[in-house]
Amino acid sequence: MSLASAWYRNARWLKLLRPLSMLVEQVARKRFTKRFVTSAENQLPVPVIIVGNISVGGTGKTPLTIALIELLRRHGWTPGVISRGYGANPAHYPYSVTSSSTANEGGDEPCLIVQRTGVPLYIDPNRVAAARQLLQHHACDVLISDDGLQHYALPRTIEIAVLDGTRGLGNGRCLPEGPLREPPERLQQVDLVVVNGELSPATRQQLTELGLLWYQMKLEAGKLYPLAGGDAVTADVWPHERHVDAVAGIGNPARFFHTLRELGFDPVEHPLADHASLSEETLGFASGLPLIMTEKDAVKCSQFNLANGWALRVDARLDAHIEQTLLTRLTSESAQPTGHNDGSETA
Incomplete structure (x- = not known):
């Protein structure tokens, strides 16, 4: 424990x-x-x-x-x-x-x-x-x-x-x-x-x-943004399979994975420490599945070649x-x- x-x-x-x-x-x-x-x-x-x-x-x-x-x-x-x-x-x-x-x-x-x-x-x-x-x-x-x-x-x-x-x-x-x-x-x-x-x-x-x-404030999931550039999409018109790799280097990764499941995804969970460093190697999962991460993690990946990587935007209400x-x-x-x-x- x-x-x-x-x-x-x-x-x-x-x-x-x-x-x-x-x-x-x-x-x-x-x-x-x-x-x-x-x-x-x-x-x-x-x-x-x-x-x-x-x-x-x-x-x-x-x-x-x-x-x-x-x-x-x-x-x-x-x-x-x-x-x-x-x-x-x-x-x-x-x-x-x-x-x-x-x-x-x-x-x-x-x-x-x-x-x-x-x-x-x-x-x-x-x-x-x-x-x-x-x-x-x-x-x-x-x-x-x-x-x-x-x-x-x-x-x-x-x-x-x-x-x-x-x-x-x-x-x-x-x-x-x-x-x-x-x-x-x-x-x-x-x-x-x-x-x-x-x-x-x-x-x-x-x-x-x-x-x-x-x-109370509620965090509402917004659009998914492709890390390689291009148009953002909503979860209901997601163009790939729903089985995805999911990365969360935040204080409570479980909350992010729960949000993905609420949006209809079936995430393979990859929880990381808050503020964890990322590299193309650590994100190169063998599954070949689409990769979804938090916005906070995505800002650390601007120089990476993640052709099938996405960031989920979250807004506070x-x-x-x-x-x-x-x-x-x-x-x-x-x-x-x-x-x-x-x-x-x-x-």
């Missing part, structure tokens, strides 16, 4: 790790207590929206970030995005991720966000440095931090915590006994708790015991309350953005 599997099965042997877990929890509580002590040099002239989580692994932050970019633009804002750029190896920091950046340079998730939206995006482990560099070169009036909930040097106007509806908080323990970076009550301090997908009974109980209100709360808070916390309108026009 892997450590991650043990977290969500609440394996008894995890109690052996409790002393380390209690130390992590103590440090997390101390850092959170000091979170409002932001030095003058770290202040930023625009509001900052944090999209993060308190658990390790994927919860759906990147699809939510993309949806927020589109939402803000519809209402007249000009967003920029900052990110740590996990797994990136740029020539320097801060680094501007563009549509021509490779995943090795900019990180898979930042590259995906830029390719989907064209938003100005800078990466740097120091998010404040990334923010200042972005604002120096782009006239943005709001920033979204893709991850960074625990990066307390970064000031924030709105905190959004994303949870996987199935996995929830696991056994509710901090690392390494459990999957949490901070104790569960940290969720009581954020502005919005967004649950990705349907809630399992265990997740619902966890959130209820914390006294939390939560709002947000609860209306999420949009209302976000826009109301932004309007009350800052001056009206340049070009702000009532939403009747698209920026």
Whole structure:
């Protein structure tokens, strides 16, 4: 049994790790207590929206970030995005991720966000440095931090915590006994708790015991895009056999494979670690079947010769309350953005 599997099965042997877990929890509580002590040099002239989580692994932050970019633009804002750029190896920091950046340079998730939206995006482990560099070169009036909930040097106007509806908080323990970076009550301090997908009974109980209100987002499968170029297709007119190889290097590969089955595919599952490196050799499966992968994996394959490779696009659909709360808070916390309108026009 892997450590991650043990977290969500609440394996008894995890109690052996409790002393380390209690130390992590103590440090997390101390850092959170000091979170409002932001030095003058770290202040930023625009509001900052944090999209993060308190658990390790994927919860759906990147699809939510993309949806927020589109939402803000519809209402007249000009967003920029900052990110740590996990797994990136740029020539320097801060680094501007563009549509021509490779995943090795900019990180898979930042590259995906830029390719989907064209938003100005800078990466740097120091998010404040990334923010200042972005604002120096782009006239943005709001920033979204893709991850960074625990990066307390970064000031924030709105905190959004994303949870996987199935996995929830696991056994509710901090690392390494459990999957949490901070104790569960940290969720009581954020502005919005967004649950990705349907809630399992265990997740619902966890959130209820914390006294939390939560709002849902759903990831909806879109078109399939050929990696070699050409027209995208919907699953109902898929031109090949339904038995496919499926690759997912994300935090919860099982969710991707489940989506494919819901679309009528019969996937041979190839789960990979989150942010896993890919090569033509590792994707050269002997089956000769069509290959479908996540968008995040596809950005790492732009130079590969995958004639029968496809990427499945996924879009986040947000609860209306999420949009209302976000826009109301932004309007009350800052001056009206340049070009702000009532939403009747698209920026």
